Amino acid sequence: MKPVESRILSKLTAQFQPMHLEVINESHMHSVPPGSETHFKVLLATAVFAGKRQVQxxxxxxxxxxxxxxxxxxxxxxxxxxxxxxxxxxxxxxxxQCLGGSKHDDQ
Structure with a gap:
């Protein structure tokens, strides 16, 4: 596991004591250098969220x-x-799939 992904997992675990947690690095699906840690999907189920709106x-x-x-x-x-x-x-x-370009693309 890479450093940023590991930190995200650790922080969410400590803060929310989840019954289910997945942190998925989706950076490879975007216009970033190989090995990047810039885009993540987080699945988080926790009692902390009971009765809370999505925005909260x-x-x-x-x-x-x-x-x-x-x-x-x-x-x-x-x-x-x-x-x-x-x-x-x-x-x-x-x-x-990523629809955006890279900052390195011609504009």
């Missing part, structure tokens, strides 16, 4: 990962669930 859940994750978001993590695809939601429907949509 996402804000909590962004607050937890503020340092990573300020230092190289460009995108987080967040899929957040209460335990009941996760047990009822473990389906997570596939991430779309």
């Amino acid at each position: 859940r996402h804000q909590a994750v962004y607050a937890c990962l503020a340092e990573e978001l300020q230092n190289g993590v460009h995108a987080l695809a967040l899929h957040t669930f209460s335990p009941e939601e996760w047990l009822a429907n473990k389906a997570v949509p596939a991430s779309p």
